[in-house]
Amino acid sequence: MTELMLKYFRDKQQKVQSEKIYDTQCPYCSMQCKMQLIEQRVISRKKHKTVGKDNPTSEGRLCVKGMNAHQHALHTDRIKQPLRKVNGEFKPISWEEAYQLIVERYQEIKRIDGKDALSVYGSASITNEEAYLLGKFARVGLQTRHIDYNGRLCMASAATGANLTFGMDRGFTNTLGEIPHTRCIILAGTNIAECQPTIMPYFEKAKENGAYIIAIDPRETSTTNLADLHLKNKPGTDVALASGILKILIDLDLVDHKFIQQRTEHFEDVKKYIQSVNLDTIATDTGISLDDLYQTALVFGRESSGMIFTARGVEQQINGTDTVRSFLNLLLVTGKIGKKYSGYGAITGQGNGQGAREHGQKADQLPGYRSIEKEEDRKYIAKVWGIEEQTLPRKGVSAYEMFEKIIDGEITSMFVMCSNPIVSNPNANLIQKALKKLKFLVVVDLFLSETAKLADLVLPTTSYLEDEGTLTNVEGRVMLREASYPIQGEAKHDWEILCDIARLLGKGSFFNFKNAEEIFEELRIASKGGKADYSGITYDRIRKKQGILWPCTNCNTAGTERLFETNFAHENGKAKMAVIPISDTKKPSINNEFPLYLTTGRVMSHYLTGEQTRKSPSLAARNFEAFLEIHPDTAELYGIKPDSLVRVTSKKGWIIVRSKWSTSIRRDTVFVPFHWTEKQNVNRLVDDTLDPYCRMPGFKMSTVRISPIN
Incomplete structure (x- = not known):
């Protein structure tokens, strides 16, 4: 080796002084790569x-968001110490001052307005431990009944629909690994190619293996481009569309009678109603031809296996x-559930959309998917928590x-954790008015969001790089997210903040946790015997198995890869079909004012x-503003x-x-993405x-008028 080359390597070694590697997982979509x-x-x-x-879910793949996630976590705009608003401006204060303010204001509000004047607004992006603890904090620390979370805007209808039909809600009834082997796939209102890009290879492999893919969406997308048949229906007509397919399945006897x-x-009730359905009317109402309705029913009914996946397009409706x-109903009449390569998948939106709704953030729910109104569930959780029922x-x-x-x-204070309701909720003007009316608003976040x-008072929290x-x-x-990156500034973990406040409110004995694993150990006990049973899952087992599918009832079982193989979760073990009258469908109606x-x-x-x-330059550069997708x-x-x-009203x-001209959208429909704020906030x-x-x-069920701005 020449002296010149040696000098080059010495110089290079000096420049690269150190390299550190931090294990974590993506903070964004539900693939959790x-x-x-x-x-x-x-x-x-x-x-x-x-x-x-590498991992069992995304197999080492990342999308553009995951590759650039660190840019927001390391951004200079991160809040790094508590901020108190004084005369309309935020001033840095100590944690001790922040906590003292919270205690004083909560005690005052509780004394004047009552316990239920306090409220908690949670998130589907926080960990299971923090979701569990937030529910406990609301009900034990604050003793309020007012807690809910932003997953209500995302997964609620899929969860409720699965619970009513199957008696249980786990987003997927099967594993991702079964998708490539199924024979027919219906993608209803889901644009996975853009929302969950790392899931796409499963569907691409299915297509390579000969699966017939049907996509239902008013728009042409990268997802519908994968489909063999695209049903480009009018917004809000999905019940009619599914009813038409169901009628053809029954009329042609493409059902599994056994x-x-x-x-x-309730099949006979469904059959009786469906006989009254007129296919010509459905074709007219949905904008889908009879030929395409028949094609869908024939393929799905005749194939030996099939899966249906739903997402926000059909779920975010009233x-x-x-x-x-x-x-x-389509799955049940064809018997395509509870067996290999057949089942249902609700494509969860947020990173922890599944876990965050299982352990107590919802208004009517206790850990383990228990009901807060069911006496035996209340008694069990009260015993775990050490309180009187x-x-x-x-x-x-x-x-x-x-x-x-x-x-x-009725509510005069709100504690918001890792959410931005002023942007994410419908009728955003009312949300803003409500937040301004509060006597005391506390927000825990990484940044000064529109809500913050x-x-x-704003409290700085840790990012996905720092929070295990x-x-x-x-x-x-x-899955276990390892997180060992140095904490930025004075930020604290969400669970630490909750424990600190609870201690100062005199509830410290109920929140005596030193780390996330200790919280998970209590969660395991709280979930035991519930529908979402995590009791057989431990941190060590997750590390060894790279994740465990619930329910997992003891440490000697591997978890449950496929649900409902022998029984559904209702007491009698049967699934409940439902009569869904098309006439009751609440769909938007265009008119001269809003055409x-x-x-x-x-x-x-x-x-x-x-x-x-x-906050990520690499991502912001790709789409730096909202747009109106409209047919030329x-x-x-x-x-x-x-x-x-364009003004959209x-x-x-x-x-x-x-405006963004596109021939991929229906002529009677426009599309606006929801990632922007203020005058670009479509949720207004x-x-x-x-x-x-x-x-x-009903995020997917609005009518508008448009006008150019000259």
């Missing part, structure tokens, strides 16, 4: 890159629960309804309200030029976004009518 952050110190500055790590008789209830159940609050109200109670004066800016804990992914696999359907959704480079992804024929009709500013408000346009079963808003 495992990854590593590689940090190199080059002279006096640090360089970072993220690489995928399965129906032995394992379901009849979302009924819509999900109408698709589950009568002191455990009863159920509260859903996320959006808490804001209505603020307007009515309205707070009286379990999360439950899209298929119900409980266009509006649908909303995601783009690949952003996540939820965009508060994190918009429709655009010309209303005088909308390409890339021009509904009964609830207006926004201004830039969404009505606040809620699903009667799960209280889901």
